[in-house]
Structure formats: C-alpha cells, structure tokens
Amino acid sequence: MNGIVCSIVPYGGLTVPVCRNVLPPDFSIPCNRRLVKAELYDKKNMKKTEVKTGQKYGELTAIAPTGRRGYNGEYWVCVCSCGTVKEIMSFDLRSGRVKSCGQGQHRHRDYTGVRRGDLIGVRRTDKTVDHYGMKRPVWEWRCKCGRIVEKAVFETAPGKSTCCPECAREKKRLTARLNNLKNRVDGTNMTESQLRGVLEGRLTKRNRSGIRGVSWAKNANKWTARGFKDGKPIHLGYFENIEDAANARQVFLNQNLKVPDGFK
Numbered sequence: 267m268n269g270i271v272c273s274i275v276p277y278g279g280l281t282v283p284v285c286r287n288v289l290p291p292d293f294s295i296p297c298n299r300r301l302v303k304a305e306l307y308d309k310k311n312m313k314k315t316e317v318k319t320g321q322k323y324g325e326l327t328a329i330a331p332t333g334r335r336g337y338n339g340e341y342w343v344c345v346c347s348c349g350t351v352k353e354i355m356s357f358d359l360r361s362g363r364v365k366s367c368g369q370g371q372h373r374h375r376d377y378t379g380v381r382r383g384d385l386i387g388v389r390r391t392d393k394t395v396d397h398y399g400m401k402r403p404v405w406e407w408r409c410k411c412g413r414i415v416e417k418a419v420f421e422t423a424p425g426k427s428t429c430c431p432e433c434a435r436e437k438k439r440l441t442a443r444l445n446n447l448k449n450r451v452d453g454t455n456m457t458e459s460q461l462r463g464v465l466e467g468r469l470t471k472r473n474r475s476g477i478r479g480v481s482w483a484k485n486a487n488k489w490t491a492r493g494f495k496d497g498k499p500i501h502l503g504y505f506e507n508i509e510d511a512a513n514a515r516q517v518f519l520n521q522n523l524k525v526p527d528g529f530k
Contacts, residue, residue, distance in 0.1 A: 317356045324365025383428020384410045479515045491515040
C-alpha cells in the first residue's frame with residue numbers, strides 16, 4: 267500500500283519532522299537511462315558504509331533518513347552546528363563533499379593557528395562585520411612583528427592586507443626605496459631629477475637663503491653649508507658670510523659629484 271508515514275524525531279531540544287515514503291516492492295525509478303528497482307537499490311546501498319543516526323560529518327549531524335531517494339542514495343535530515351536543519355544526500359555525507367549547511371562556513375571554522383601571510387589566528391572575538399549582507403566574525407591575528415590586529419577572515423584573503431598596518435607601511439616604504447634605487451644615476455646615488463636639480467641649483471620650498479644647500483644656523487648665528495655623499499648628509503662648517511658658505515659647497519660638489527658622460 268502506498269502512502270507517507272510521518273514521525274517526530276527529538277534531537278537536542280529540537281523536534282524534527284521526518285517523512286518516510288512507503289514504496290511498493292515493484293516501484294522503479296529512472297537512473298542513468300535505465301530502471302533500477304527499489305529493492306535492488308537498497309541492497310546496493312547496503313554494501314557501502316551506511317549513514318548512522320547521530321554520526322557527525324564535519325559540521326553536520328545525521329538525524330534520520332527521509333525516505334526520499336536520489337541518484338546517489340537516500341536523503342537524510344541533518345542538523346548543522348549553527349542550528350540549521352537541512353536534507354543532505356547520504357553519498358555527499360559519506361564522501362565528505364558536503365560538510366556544513368553552506369551558510370556558516372566562515373562563521374564556524376576554527377582559524378586558531380591558521381597562517382594567512384604574516385598573520386596567525388589567535389582567537390575569535392565577539393565583533394562582527396557586514397559582508398554582502400552576512401555578518402562575519404572578527405578574529406584576532408598575531409603579526410610576525412608581535413602586534414595583534416583584528417580582521418575578518420575575508421580581509422586576510424590573497425591580494426588583501428596579510429600583515430599589521432605598521433608592517434604594511436614599512437613594506438610600502440621599502441618598495442618605494444627599492445624603486446628609487448633602480449632609478450638612480452650610476453655613480454651619483456641620486457635620481458635624474460635630483461641630479462639635475464643639484465646641477466641647476468634649483469631651490470626647495472623650505473629654502474630661505476636663496477642658495478641650494480646653504481641655511482642659517484640659529485644656534486651658532488652663522489651660515490652653514492652641507493652636501494651629500496653616498497646618500498648621507500655631510501656638514502661643511504659654519505661661515506660668517508653667505509658667499510663663503512656657497513663657495514665651500516661648490517668646492518665640495520666639484521670634488522665629490524661625478525656626472526656620467528652624456529648626462530643631459
């Protein structure tokens with residue numbers, strides 16, 4: 267006799283309704299362009315590892331079979347660790363293809379000790395951030411420098427910041443310095459624009475003396491001159507007159523500044 271038998275399965279304070287189809291022995295279902303009888307279908311599944319009530323598969327816990335069948339087995343009522351009740355096919359449970367309800371994979375996975383770039387997961391906080399309409403938890407991460415930062419998991423994905431803000435700024439400065447080194451003129455330790463500014467005597471915005479490399483020293487009440495060698499500033503002394511300071515700097519440039527041939 268055909269019919270549907272409904273029962274209530276208690277689980278952890280939840281009452282999960284389970285509907286089981288009662289099929290006649292001669293009932294057949296289409297499967298890959300051929301008919302397979304229900305009895306043979308059951309015997310085929312019995313040879314495999316059976317799904318048991320209360321057994322855990324990742325974040326899912328099997329409750330009871332529904333009686334509804336698919337191509338790869340019977341559907342089971344499963345409860346996710348987030349409390350979501352969902353029907354999952356037995357083949358997906360046994361093979362590990364489905365391990366959660368699909369709604370809380372970022373919310374329930376433990377990232378303690380997981381490395382993301384320079385960050386290592388420490389613990390999950392009570393804070394959440396909105397991400398495409400879903401609330402994602404915020405985790406504490408320890409950077410390789412020892413600082414603790416709070417980021418959501420999607421914020422540490424490849425292509426995004428995988429270190430603390432201080433390390434990110436240091437990497438940015440290092441990258442700019444390396445790019446600057448690549449663009450320097452051979453033998454001068456200066457870029458083309460810097461070397462051209464020195465040769466032409468161009469003034470910076472902070473210059474008040476009108477002569478490049480010459481400034482007024484308040485502590486000594488005299489004029490001072492300075493030059494650069496190997497990227498480091500060199501003090502050339504104090505002078506009573508601004509002309510003497512300018513001449514001292516020009517002599518220093520003539521002795522230490524080597525302009526490559528063909529530089530314009």
